[in-house]
Amino acid sequence: MFTADPHRYDGRMPYRRCGKSGLLLPEISLGCWHNFGHADDQHEARAILRRAFDRGITHFDLANNYGPPYGSAEENVGRYLAEDFACHRDELVISSKAGHDMWQGPYGEWGSRKHLFSSLDQSLRRLRLDYVDIFYSHRPDPDTPLEETMGALATAVQQGKALYAGLSKYPPKKLKRAVALLKDMGVRCLIYQPPYSILNRWPESKGIHDWLDEKGIGSIVFSPLAQGMLTGKYTDGIPEGSRAARAEGFLQTNQVEEQHQKLIALDGLAKEAGMPLHHLALRWVLAKRPVVSALIGARTVAQLDDSLAALQAPELDKALLARIDEISPA
Template sequence: MFDPNRYDGRMPYRRCGDSGLLFPAISLGFWHNFGHVDNFQESRKMMHRAFDRGVTHFDLANNYGPPAGSAEENVGRILIEDFVCHRDELLISTKAGHDMWAGPYGEWGSRKHLLSSLDQSLRRLRLDYVDIFYSHRPDPDTRLEETMSALATSVHSGKALYVGLSKYPLKKLKKAVKILKQMGIRTLIYQPPYSILNRWPEANGILDWLQEEGIGCIVFSPLAQGMLTPKYLDGIPADSRAARPEGFLQTEQVEAQQEKIRSLGDLAAAHGMPLHHLAMKWSLRSSAVTSSIIGARNVAQLDDTLDSLKCPDLEGGLLEAIDAIAPIDKK
């Protein structure tokens, strides 16, 4: 069913910190385009195509959809119908912490929420365990010891092989990693947003610290929710994500970055590549970054983004030019 040559070297694999795991340089995420509102057969084709091209890591969260939970339900159906013989070739991650169900325990970082959510995710995914279970965001009102104890329990119970943290600021990240270590659990990986237009993991010293600690880093939104694609070079198209009233990307966000986007587009064109290929190669330029998570609407878009790996590595002069256009914000 799948390409027998999927591990022929086209997809580079990168070690996750100093762990025993290797991740594909590009991972497939299910934040958008895999919910019940989307075309199920296209979702299935994208998972098949990704695996055929060596993508062995699928990244989910409890609330991905829409509606919330539906991405896990759809992926679970595809896994049980098409991938059951390949489970041990895959890394499957999920997360808990954002708003998921009604009532006081439907979000944040309590043991109640995290462990209940993990059980729900496993049922939707039709799996006995996930490879990585994340705390999706820090909880300002719950002690880190409680949140980390839930992650530790997920491993001790066999429902997760590893644990990760997402979007924690450096001070809280350091404390969380220390608490987990005291509980006998090593933090495998950290997941922040990261792109040419959003360099806060660099500005705050997170990438350097993760590398010192031997913790992997998998970044999301390397294309800044589509801003670092040719789509927004000439304004905001009527059918674009930014033109819709709902969602995370808003018109004013694009407008605020328009000058940088156009300058980066010109720079990419001068070096013979499309803007999104430049942005993907940039997101992987650091040895601190294990993998970069992409989303895709269809197989053609998936193939196009994966083809960015064929581009040459970015050299010093080009990196300096990118820095001049979009410098690190040290505030």
């Protein structure tokens, strides 16, 4: 039986307001994209969730197709929510998404009302919840009218199946129109989830961060370590067994090779600052407005603790931020 640490809110985990809203999110949130599927070690997965909560992480981020196989991350997390966290439900922010490939047939992905509602109902059953705190459109649909996709998000909030609506990976023009449509439907967009790191600064270069800040919308960023490139493991090449060494992974060998000189320079900068590269990378994204939280993954409890140690590192000063800009400009 799990008994939560009574000192979990003792100040070790800072919380930030999500845009102009009443919601506070931990600076580090736990992403369940990897390591929580049926193919993974469930003893370790459960231990990671417990440790995360004990360390003040109150936000668990999921999607319908997280696994593998699809849906299994929600099934496993749902079981642990019921068995370990039922009495803590009101302390937790649970998010899910729909839009990527999930099941066969014409309604198994994208942004139709049919897909979003079917997916949300399935997610709630897997998670064993009456509602999710945030429901995202996971990606824009090139064919379904945006009014239909946003209408589905708005209805999900109005029906109480989600408390807030979010958008993920929408390009600037479509993002701005989607936010306006939601507003016209009486539902505000709470949060935007893009990939963002020292090596991938497009929300800055495209003016999205400034626009989100102006609109009072929070940003929660995924891949702050650039799929592991900013962990320090690739400064001497591509280690055997690493993510980039596996042909089926999202991180490809050529991506590492293209960034190699930057990785060496950034690693040297981190050492000068007295911290490992991944701590520098996490402190960097958290220094950027309107970032409210950084999503991290963890294979083990020790890896989770190591990432959380970045919060104890000093904030990056202007001189250090300027040197990072020189190495990897926006």
